Amino acid sequence: MNYEMIRAADQRLNGYVRRTPLLSAPQLDEIAGRRVLIKAENLQHTGSFKFRGGWSALSALGAEARSKGVIAFSSGNHAQGIAMAAAAHEAPATIVMPKDAPQAKIRNTQWLGADIQLYDRDDEKREELGRKLSEEQGLTLIQPYDEPQVIAGQGTCGLEIAKQAKAAGVEVADVLICCGGGGLTSGIALALEAEAPGLKPRPVEPEGFDDVTRSLEAGEIQRNDKSSGSLCDAILTPQPGDITFPIIKRLCGPGIVVTDEEALRAMALVFRHLNMVLEPGGAVAVAAALFHPGESDGKDVIAIASGGNVDADIFARAITEHGDTA
Amino acid sequence: MNYEMIRAADQRLNGYVRRTPLLSAPQLDEIAGRRVLIKAENLQHTGSFKFRGGWSALSALGAEARSKGVIAFSSGNHAQGIAMAAAAHEAPATIVMPKDAPQAKIRNTQWLGADIQLYDRDDEKREELGRKLSEEQGLTLIQPYDEPQVIAGQGTCGLEIAKQAKAAGVEVADVLICCGGGGLTSGIALALEAEAPGLKPRPVEPEGFDDVTRSLEAGEIQRNDKSSGSLCDAILTPQPGDITFPIIKRLCGPGIVVTDEEALRAMALVFRHLNMVLEPGGAVAVAAALFHPGESDGKDVIAIASGGNVDADIFARAITEHGDTA
Missing domain, CATH: 3.40.50.1100 (Rossmann fold)
Structure with missing residues (x-):
């Protein structure tokens, strides 16, 4: 698994993938205390990266x-x-x-x-x-994350971030990444290592499913105790992958853990200020940017909005019950 | 008011405006019976064009x-x-x-x-x-629509559509435009006349506020009977503008009228299949594409999603009560 595979995947995806925008809103910047640049993979074909x-x-x-x-x-x-x-x-x-x-x-x-x-x-x-x-x-x-060609595909998102960050004048920043088994995180990490070494990948996980954060702390793979019980269905995996974890360990900063409620509040704020739909698991990185500002440094932060496929009742609850708490 | 003013406005906007994407989803194409390309102005700064x-x-x-x-x-x-x-x-x-x-x-x-x-x-x-x-x-x-520099700014959306339609292989299609006083409609019409004459602008209005549609039928400006009573707050204007109407009359095809319920259904479908938030007045053109296919010709249709600034209770109602009716 290497950077060249990501470049090759990018060639194969060209003309078919959506080159998703990097968006921001001044109201979100105010909440975070720094500029928050959101990579909108919820707008990708099929609604996620x-x-x-x-x-x-x-x-x-x-x-x-x-x-x-x-x-x-x-x-x-x-x-x-x-x-x-x-x-x-x-x-x-x-x-x-x-x-x-x-x-x-x-x-x-x-x-x-x-x-x-x-x-x-x-x-x-x-x-x-x-x-x-x-x-x-x-x-x-086709494994969901511990599969080189899948990681290579997810890494193309990192190539785009490198270009878009540069265009936005951002050379040094944390890149907060919604993390389940680590396919997106490891792919982006490899792309950034080659193309934007000042951008530091940071895995973000939901409370109770922080296997990657704990694995990084321990220096070896840790498992989650449970397999369900969070709204963040997209990123509930038992443990980091055998291929993804060594990459994450080598290239990522510490993990950040957010609650389901923070994910719902992030969904409500992205609804209000960017007119987009995120799912809970796709909102954890934005939640980390907005509600855990002390865990990042610098004047900018990049957060991946990794998906938006959420049932209507959950989304309705997020925007009506969590819309004014931020 | 002319095309050159739109080009000049585009220069002034360059680097500040979001060049919003033209999006589609196969599920929406199936409902409409043709490809539906949605210009996502709900993602514009401040959430509308x-x-x-x-x-x-x-x-x-x-x-x-x-x-x-x-x-x-x-x-x-x-x-x-x-x-x-x-x-x-x-x-x-x-x-x-x-x-x-x-x-x-x-x-x-x-x-x-x-x-x-x-x-x-x-x-x-x-x-x-x-x-x-x-x-x-x-x-x-600064008038909201009957103001040359405002029309020039809205027309820059038409310049982008001309380019994006060409890139998508679309040379002949209707362009459905959410229409209040006609600033967006007349600006896009002037841009398309110069840059993509095969793209035909079509105003879309909510039931009860179809002044532009009736004005086009009558050949002269008609007023609406009422000033409130639709969910489509963004496009409830008393009558077409003195500057906008002559342009619309010269360049647009007939108007299309949709119900508030159709706008809510369109919001639910865009939520489900494109992970985006539209407001009722910003969804009428998409509603016309999805639910009035007989009023357009051709294998493609372009619809402007003109804005997404909607209160949470209205949006929650749209997605929970109108999500499975299409």
């Missing part, structure tokens, strides 16, 4: 593997990214999703033409189920 | 007029556009707003440093109030 990794992985497959099809396990964003990329590459896609995934994610994945297999997040190990289906049907398993 | 006209007008003023200050009347989007542009040009701004304007718009306008004067939409004529304050205090009145 996962389209990048999905497209990268599908476009890297040979013709025979594509025609047999792919399989992925995902709470919903990787699912949609793979489903859309597979459809464009004429590859059948099977997606293994937890039963408690947001309805919107399940519906959109189905709409995109994938075959959905539901599992129980607390009882079954999705990795084992995915491997079983993969072996039985000759499908290529 | 009005920033363009505000900046254009402020940057065209001489130093003395700037230092005395400006005055504007607005239900909220022109207010915020003027307030932000005035702050950047160090000009004091007084904004006359209706008492029933969305709270979010009033709060944001205040936050941006403007002095707010509230009036009753049914009892007082905002034009007269604006002129009175303007004369008493030596302020330059």
Whole structure:
């Protein structure tokens, strides 16, 4: 896994990926006490950065593997990214999703033409189920994060940040990244190391699912105690990946942990001041920028808004109950 | 009022305006039965296209007029556009707003440093109030639409559409435009006439406030019977402007009229499939694209999402009550 793979993925994505904007609002800057630049991956195709990794992985497959099809396990964003990329590459896609995934994610994945297999997040190990289906049907398993071509795709987001930060006059800043298994974090870290060494990647996680933060503190991989119980469904993973963690350890600053309530408040503020929809797991980096300013230095901070696929009732609750607390 | 003024405004806006993206989602294309390209002006600074006209007008003023200050009347989007542009040009701004304007718009306008004067939409004529304050205090009145430099600013949105449509391979299509007094519609119409004559501007209005549609049918200016009573607060104006209407009459196709409910459904669908927030008045063109496909021809349609400054309760209602009706 290296920087050259990210450059190659960027070539394959060119013309298909959305080059998402880096947005800011003066009201958010005031709350954070510094300029907050938000990389709007919620505007990416399928509503999250996962389209990048999905497209990268599908476009890297040979013709025979594509025609047999792919399989992925995902709470919903990787699912949609793979489903859309597979459809464009004429590859059948099977997606293994937890039963408690947001309805919107399940519906959109189905709409995109994938075959959905539901599992129980607390009882079954999705990795084992995915491997079983993969072996039985000759499908290529595309891991959600511990997979070089997926990391390469997510890293293209880092190439864009390097360019956009430079255009905005930002050479030194923390880059806060919503972190589950670490695919986006490690991909961006590798891209920034090569293209913008003054930008420091910082993983951000929800309370109770801070495996990466604790792993960084311990210097070795730590697991989470539980597998559900946060609104941040997109980034609830058991532990950092075997490929992603060494990269994160080498290149990232300390992790930042935010509460679900802070994620909801960040969603309400982005609704109000940027007219965008974030999902809880896609809002944790913005929440860290707004509500944990003491954990970063410098006059600017960059935060990835990694996705926006949220059910209407959760979003309605965020904006009506958490809109005036900031 | 001419095309050259739009080019000049575009120069003054360069580096300050957001070049907003032209977005699409396959699910929306399916509903409309053709490709729907959405110009996301809800992502513009201050949350609507009005920033363009505000900046254009402020940057065209001489130093003395700037230092005395400006005055504007607005239900909220022109207010915020003027307030932000005035702050950047160090000009004091007084904004006359209706008492029933969305709270979010009033709060944001205040936050941006403007002095707010509230009036009753049914009892007082905002034009007269604006002129009175303007004369008493030596302020330059910046009309919300019937004002050449404002139209020139809004027209820069049309220059971008011409470029973006070409890049998307679209040379012939209707361009559906949320229409109040016609500033955005006439500005875009002039830009497209010069840069993309195959793109046909079409005004879109809410039911009960279809003055432009009826004026086009009659060949002369018609008024609305009422001044309030629609959720589409951003585009409730008494009649087309004396400057805007002749341009609209010369260049636009027939108007399209949508219901408030269709606007709410469009908001729910854009929430679901593009992770963006639209306000009712900013969603009427998307609603026309999705729910009135028989009123346009061709394999593509372009719709302006003109703004997204909506109170949380209205947005929550749109996405929870109108989310599954499409």
